[in-house]
Amino acid sequence: MTTTALGAVSANFGRDVEDNLDQIAAHVTDARSRGVALLAFPEACLGGYLSVLGSGRDGTHADAPEDLPPVMDVDGPELRRVAEIAGDMTVVVGFCESDGTERFNSAAVVSGQGVHGVHRKVHQPLGEGLYYAAGDGFAAIDTAVGRVGALICYDKAFPEAARALALDGAEIITCISAWPASRTASADDLAEDRWTHRFDLFDRARALENQVVWVASNQAGTFGRLRFVGSAKVVGPGGDVLAATGTTAGVAYADVDVAATLEGARRSMFHLGDRRPELYLEPVRV
Template sequence: MPQTVIATCAFPGTYDVDKNLDLHLSYIKEAASARASLVVFPETSLQGYPAILDLEKIEDAITKAQRTAESVPDGPTVQRLITAAMKHNIHVVFGLTEAGKQPGILYNTLVLAGPQGYIGSYRKVHLTLGENFIFRPGDHWPVFDTTLGKVGLLICYDKSWPEGCRELTLSGAELLVIGSAWAATLGQGDRENNSAVRRYDLFDRVRALENSRWLISSNFVGEHGGSNFIGFSQIVDPLGGIVVSSGLDHIGVVTAEIDICGGLAGASALYWGPRLIRDRRADTYKVLNGSSPVVVDG
């Protein structure tokens, strides 16, 4: 079966847009040299993840986000990365603070570019408490048709809910691509034993397994904006197995050669065919479909 090289980046975050651009361009070139057809970067990788851990300094984070935000797809730095994707004949997923059409409106956005140029973008749907001070939430789950297969995009906190990945999968996505800014939780264990590492890894594996889809995640690594980001940029197969992971300390690109169609077919065969449609009982999910009231978090 045809093999495809996939790359994902454990990215050292900064708030220097020029430095971040240079890092992107370097890693894109490195991934292309490794024959990768796709390279993935974290959320807000162009400008850095806003320093929202200390809410007393949130005004500074808002000011910086407003100053460095760019429009999609015609922002100057966005255009540089789209051009790089075309030059190196590679698909690239990168994150940025997107300037909306109305002044002051910002989104946490992933952009997908490829050998033919700009393909599309996704705005983060599930925002954390701190992110709500800076960003507006997105409201849809687009799936993009590429030569690699159909790609669905998510951002970080989105993967904490099964519904996002399931929506993308039922819309045809074969590759679930997640850009993250996932940090260690203070006081909840050291290094690989930190609760945030366990959650990150489990969400990646379970979301791949429950949807029988490939999942590629990219995360920041190291100290950035007062947080300690955990890395673990990884590629997960449709049975929930880790194909490759950057681990806790690695900085830069990791790659794996995978059989995209073969992996999907193997997962389908294990479950005696396309179970997500055949065995799904949407008619019984009465709270999800709105016919029964929600009784938690009320």
């Protein structure tokens, strides 16, 4: 049996990029001592998220963010520093990417060899599209730990996103988030918050329906008016939670024999192989 140690971080990251890099280095050092091969950090861990979210459907915000995350280039000094920190480990980090014209909410899959690939967040909730351009695709990435897919936060609410990565051969899907508690009818206990329940349900469903290993990170604590639900976890291909942080800061670690676990899950009922795409309706614009 060959196991791979996986980790999902629940922690608070704000605007101070140097402090964020120090946090990333500390987590990587601890993870390396545990033999971790893949460590997923939260969405926007390199420069912080938006401080408020609006109602979204009409594209408006009740409040504007106090400031915006700093923009970074894929080949810039911040991700070079992450690569130096990562060494032989594969890490997934979130940052505000600039292509010189647009801003994107992005996730980079990085090791000491450099940036292996970048996912730009496709689905944008609650007026986020006022500040970021949307990504336009999904692709799995070859890494030292196997074929990895990356999603960001609200992407997990759309089955097609994770399915596209699974069909592209992803064995492990990381979904990095800055997922807040509900702003209306919120619960004092984050564990009872309805948005916490949704976050957890999406994680388990996406892992089960695609029969992949799912690694979900999230911001913890508060930023501006947002209160994050934490709840980082590693989920097996049967939808079983292998490790979780709960709603507090921490790291969920799990040792998984990825190949054997996927083979076992897919032996009798292979969801990807049993699809009947010729019978599915073409998407209809709403």
